[in-house]
Amino acid sequence: MKYPPRALIGAALLAAGRHVTVKELSGILNLGDAGTRAEVEALGRSIQEHGLGFEVEEVAGGYRLVVPPGLAGALAPLLAPPALPTLSAAALEVLAVIAYRQPVTRAEIEAMRGGSAGTVVTLQERELVKVAGTSDAVGHPLLYGTTERFLLDFGLGSLADLPPLQGEDFAHLLRG
Structure with a gap:
């Protein structure tokens, strides 16, 4: 039996339980x-027109089904398990530096922050950052970059979707 493309897409997004790339759907x-x-x-428009309580979200080079933010609160009793603890301000600062400056060394992160980049380990454990190579600098320090999980968790299609920096200054992103 031949199925309509939208039925296959909807079934694939639902069954996968993760984002599905355009290449996989193709x-x-x-x-x-x-x-x-x-x-x-077209599937996304149809879902929205019928008010079905979910939507298609484009993220990390693919698509996934998500609950609209306005409905999430009503579903809180059903949602399990609790999310990981929120990232500390220091971890968010390090993550911002990595996201905007990748690939970047730990020393460069510390110079930009004016403090330790020890939270890189936490960010790696949460699979938000990864080792992206090594620098040609003396000692060949590790270079860090963001992961696909970073894009997924922050709802970004690509790094180009990051909010623009105001000039080259990280001050408005850091410590506040």
Whole structure:
């Protein structure tokens, strides 16, 4: 039996329980990337028109089904397990420096922050940052970059979706 593309897309996004890339969806639909994107957008519009309580979100080079933020509070009793503890201000500062300056060494992070970058380990444990290589500098220090998990957790399609910096100054992002 041949299924309509939107039915296949909806089923794939629901069954996967994760974001599904355009390439993966294209492989199921045999429509090519442009045709697949058009069908996903049409599915998203249809879901929105019918007020079904979820939506298609484009993230990290693919799509996933999510609950609209306005409904999340009403579902709180059903949501389990509790989320990981929030990141500390220091961890968020380090993450911001890595996100905007990657690839970056620990020494560069510390110079920009004016303090320790010890939270890099926490960020690695949460799979938000990874070792992206080594620098050519003396001692070949590790270079850090963000992961796909970072994009997913922050709802970004790509690093280009980060809010623009005001000039080259991190002061408005750090310590406050």
